[in-house]
Amino acid sequence: MPGNRTTASWWPRKQCRMRRRKAALAAGLALGAVLTACSGPDGSTSAGGKVVLRYTWWGNPDRAARTQEAVDLFEEKHPDVDVQTSFAGYDAYKQKLATQAAGGDAPDVMQLDYRMIDQYASGGVLLDLGEQQATLKTGEFDPGLLATGKLNGKQYAVPQGRGTETVVYDPTRWKEAGLEPPADASDGGWTWDQWADAMRVLKERTGTPGGTDPGQSEDAFEVWLRGQGKSLYTETHELGFTVDDLTRWWTFTDGLRREGAVSPAEQTTQLDGTVENTPLGRGKAFSDMNWDAPASGYLALIPDGIALAPMPSGADGTPGQYFKPSMFMGIAADTGSPEQAAQLIDFMLNDREAAEILGATRGIPVNESIREELAPELKDFDKTIYAYQATLEGQLNTPPQAPPSGDSALQTTFQRDYDQVSYERMSPREAAQDYVTEAKAELRS
Structure with missing residues (x-):
């Protein structure tokens, strides 16, 4: 256990890893441009006779640097394993992983989104981790989160x-515009109408859109829906909303776009899952809606720093956001090294030194004992995320079950149809009808 290490042995190792983190961070943007397969067939060995594992994830350069540092430590503790890593922005990662999975070349260990589990599990891409329960320990995980x-x-x-999701904003620009910070959820939070008013004020007083147009985001739509007492999907994997519901959402967001209160179409259509290509990241808006952990990427882009606010709630205060696993790890069903792959996952989730390195780059640690131990030691943006989540404790509703496999493709369809609205080629109702028709067909296939 790390608690048994001596200061003399720990400090040089920590200093070495800090140097590696800086080097990895410097190379992060170049690495992030493309997700590559770095090794031969699953179960292959390197020239030194080591087991080779391919491990891939999505994220920003900060997450990549920390992940690589944790992987380096894993290799120190498991000298018989060579972990070859790669990462990309979310959209590029999702597309590449789908191609690899379809071609029978899924990486040994992969990062997964909530929306990918049904698709890849039902498609035979993922290993049943129950086969590795002697190696991969989950006794310290919240049963509700584990069940997802x-x-x-x-x-x-x-x-x-x-x-959980958040409204990321530039507090300096908000203050200069005379706006008070949004209220914490524990103090009542804010509604969608109050959020929209803030976007209008920012536009009126600065000449710059207040935030990214959320109309293209299925995640934001889900939060809005849940605030109306509805859901994205039913328990039987059917749509939980109607054409009228989606028309209301897109009419609301498109109206703000027409006012100039949120980003125009030519900016919104550049979104690719990276913070660098958001209007906030490019200095073209003063807020964005994102997940809390990836928001760390804005720190390198906004000189005066950022702050986190809760997602807007329904008109009656009903919250739409929820705590969910920020992301998952899975093992390829056809990996030639299932035990070593399970060792890597177990290390990333249950090793205290790894947790210290990773911080909150993928959300607050899922291992409950580690989470409690590390909370007082968190610094910088990790501490910000922990404090933000603390304001939401007891305020949010139960998370939904993981969405059906068709949802992964429908995220792209959702954005595509809203592009037609934002470029004024279709009305909100026409686009909503198109989306619902296609979504129902996708979910039946």
Whole structure:
């Protein structure tokens, strides 16, 4: 256990890893441009006779640097394993992983989104982790969070951390515009109408849109829906909303776009899952809606720093956001090294030194003992995320079950149809009808 190490042995190792983190961070943007397969067939060995594992994830350069540092430590403790890593922005990662999975070349260990589990588990891409329960320990995980990685009673993925959505904003620009910070959820939060008014004020007083147009985001739509007492999907994997519901959402967001209160179409259509290409990241807006952990990427882009606010609630104060596993880890069903792959996941989730390195880059640690131990030691943006989540404790509703496999493709469809609205080629109702028709067909296939 790390608690048994001596200061003399720990400090040089920590200093070495700090140097590696800086080097990895410097190379992060170049690495993040493309997700590559770095090794041969699953179960292959390197020239030194080591087991080779491919491990891939999505994220920003900060997450990449910390992940690589943790992987380096894993290799120190498991000298028989060579972990070859790669990462990309979310959209590029999702597309590449789908191609690899379809071609029978899924990486040994992969990062998974909530929306990917049903798709890859039902498609035979993921290993049943119950086969590795002697190696991969989950006794310190919240049962509710752990259950979100199950399908038909089998554990196909394990959560890496707990996250939630947030309104990321530039507090300096808000203050200069004479706006008070949004209220914490524990103090009542704010409604969608109050959020919209803030976007208008920012536009009126600065000439710059207040935030990214959320109309293209299925995640934001889900929060809005839940605030109306509805859901994205039913328990039987059907749509939980109507054409009228989606028309209301897109009419609301498109109206703000027409006013100039949120980003124009030519900016919104550049979104690719990275913070660098958001209007906030490019200095073209003063807020964005994102998940709390990835928001750390804005720190390198906004000189005066950022702050986190809760997602807007329904008109009656009903919250739409929820705690969910920020992301998952899974193992390829056809990996040639399932035990070593399970060792890597167990290390990333249950090793205290790894947790110290990773911080909250993927959300607050899912291992409850580690989470409690590390809370007083968190610094910088990790501490910000922990404090933000603390304001939401007891305020949010139960998370939904993982969405059906078709949802992964429908995220792209959702954004595509809203592009037609934002470029004024279709009305909100026409686009909503198109989306609902296609969504129902996708969910039946």
